[in-house]
Amino acid sequence: MNKSKCFFGVNSWRDCGFQLQGTKGLIVIDKKVRDLHKHRVDKLLGVFSSVKEVIVDEVEKHKTLKYAELITQKALDFNLNRNDWVIGVGGGATLDLAGFFASIYKRGANLCYLPTTIIAQVDSSYGGKTAVNFQGYKNQLGSFYPANIIGIDTSLLSTLNNREVYNGLGEIIKYIMLEPKTFKDADIDITPLVNDESLDFEKIIPFCYQIKIKYVNDDYYDKEGKRIALNLGHTIGHAIEKQSEYPLGHGQAVAIGLHFSVYVAYSKGKLELDKVKYYYKLLKRIIPNVPYKNLTEYVTINLKQDKKVEREKVLFIYPVELGWEKEWIKNESLVHYWTKFAEVNGNVDYF
Numbered sequence: 001m002n003k004s005k006c007f008f009g010v011n012s013w014r015d016c017g018f019q020l021q022g023t024k025g026l027i028v029i030d031k032k033v034r035d036l037h038k039h040r041v042d043k044l045l046g047v048f049s050s051v052k053e054v055i056v057d058e059v060e061k062h063k064t065l066k067y068a069e070l071i072t073q074k075a076l077d078f079n080l081n082r083n084d085w086v087i088g089v090g091g092g093a094t095l096d097l098a099g100f101f102a103s104i105y106k107r108g109a110n111l112c113y114l115p116t117t118i119i120a121q122v123d124s125s126y127g128g129k130t131a132v133n134f135q136g137y138k139n140q141l142g143s144f145y146p147a148n149i150i151g152i153d154t155s156l157l158s159t160l161n162n163r164e165v166y167n168g169l170g171e172i173i174k175y176i177m178l179e180p181k182t183f184k185d186a187d188i189d190i191t192p193l194v195n196d197e198s199l200d201f202e203k204i205i206p207f208c209y210q211i212k213i214k215y216v217n218d219d220y221y222d223k224e225g226k227r228i229a230l231n232l233g234h235t236i237g238h239a240i241e242k243q244s245e246y247p248l249g250h251g252q253a254v255a256i257g258l259h260f261s262v263y264v265a266y267s268k269g270k271l272e273l274d275k276v277k278y279y280y281k282l283l284k285r286i287i288p289n290v291p292y293k294n295l296t297e298y299v300t301i302n303l304k305q306d307k308k309v310e311r312e313k314v315l316f317i318y319p320v321e322l323g324w325e326k327e328w329i330k331n332e333s334l335v336h337y338w339t340k341f342a343e344v345n346g347n348v349d350y351f
């Protein structure tokens with residue numbers, strides 16, 4: 001079960017600061033965030049009685065066991081103990097790395113997350129999953145270790161470039177596809193997604209968060225309960241994110257995965273064509289311009305490494321009219337679906 005306390009809004013860093021006041025802290029921070037939000041970070045440093053920063057450049061590349069060892073050395077030199085704090089400040093990669101380190105350092109230190117990307121704010125900061133990559137494969141080592149406190153301030157998103165915004169939108173669309181009725185009932189306006197306008201993040205991020213809470217609390221350890229649904233779009237997403245020929249961000253890879261899951265659902269008679277077209281409209285602007293055929297090789301190879309693969313079958317999630325379903329699908333059938341989908345480059349008019 002989760003034990004995180006989450007603060008939202010422009011004062012959320014200050015609220016976390018009250019909890020951290022006078023403590024000893026090791027801050028693992030993304031270099032870009034350190035430079036872009038210097039004033040905010042300097043203010044944060046001021047709340048500690050003693051503080052050390054580990055500034056990480058190109059974090060995804062350093063989300064490794066080796067780098068966790070390097071942080072361990074710095075923490076030992078700083079005499080950090082398990083009652084002190086580790087603070088992750090940055091996107092999902094930074095939080096994964098800081099969380100992974102905090103979870104194993106002296107069997108677990110206090111942990112605070114201050115997420116600065118959409119992905120980190122709607123997804124990775126909550127739910128307790130930490131991870132590092134291993135030999136090029138994503139998230140192969142990890143733990144369940146929820147942050148004690150989280151501060152979510154959407155004003156930090158103003159410095160994200162378009163690519164990172166699109167990445168985040170991929171995860172938001174995932175929630176819309178999982179819970180179309182919840183979004184409709186709450187009257188959340190998602191038309192800006194279709195019109196290429198900006199979403200009201202201050203409203204939509206806490207809303208997505210509430211949805212994630214529901215799924216996580218039902219199945220904290222991801223044992224094929226409800227939490228598996230959060231994998232929507234990720235089976236294919238992870239498979240193509242691993243290739244380096246066409247560098248894709250996490251959310252962009254997930255967007256292609258979501259598009260494919262819509263196709264699988266339609267092929268199985270689980271979605272009406274109208275809905276297929278609607279979801280495509282939402283996804284269209286964030287799907288990167290890569291011919292799907294060129295990704296087939298990576299889909300075929302990397303599907304086998306998916307953590308949800310057992311006896312050559314993948315536990316696959318697809319959207320249905322009012323929510324989602326899960327189904328064990330043979331690897332080879334998924335590859336077959338993908339090949340057909342890629343042949344028409346996912347063009348809905350051919351479905």
Ligand SMILES: NC(=O)c1ccc[n+]([C@@H]2O[C@H](COP(=O)([O-])OP(=O)(O)OC[C@H]3O[C@@H](n4cnc5c(N)ncnc54)[C@H](O)[C@@H]3O)[C@@H](O)[C@H]2O)c1
Pocket residue numbers: 030031032033036059060063090091092093094096116117118119120123124125126127128129130131138139156157158159160161164167249250
């Ligand atoms: N643990 C989980 O539950 C979970 C869930 C989803 C994703 N993830 C992980 O999260 C990572 C993807 O998340 P991400 O896209 O946030 O990655 P990221 O941390 O690599 O950030 C993406 C880019 O945004 C930059 N950035 C961060 N904050 C910024 C800001 N405010 N302004 C300008 N630039 C900023 C970073 O420097 C980086 O270049 C992957 O490693 C994925 O595996 C984890």
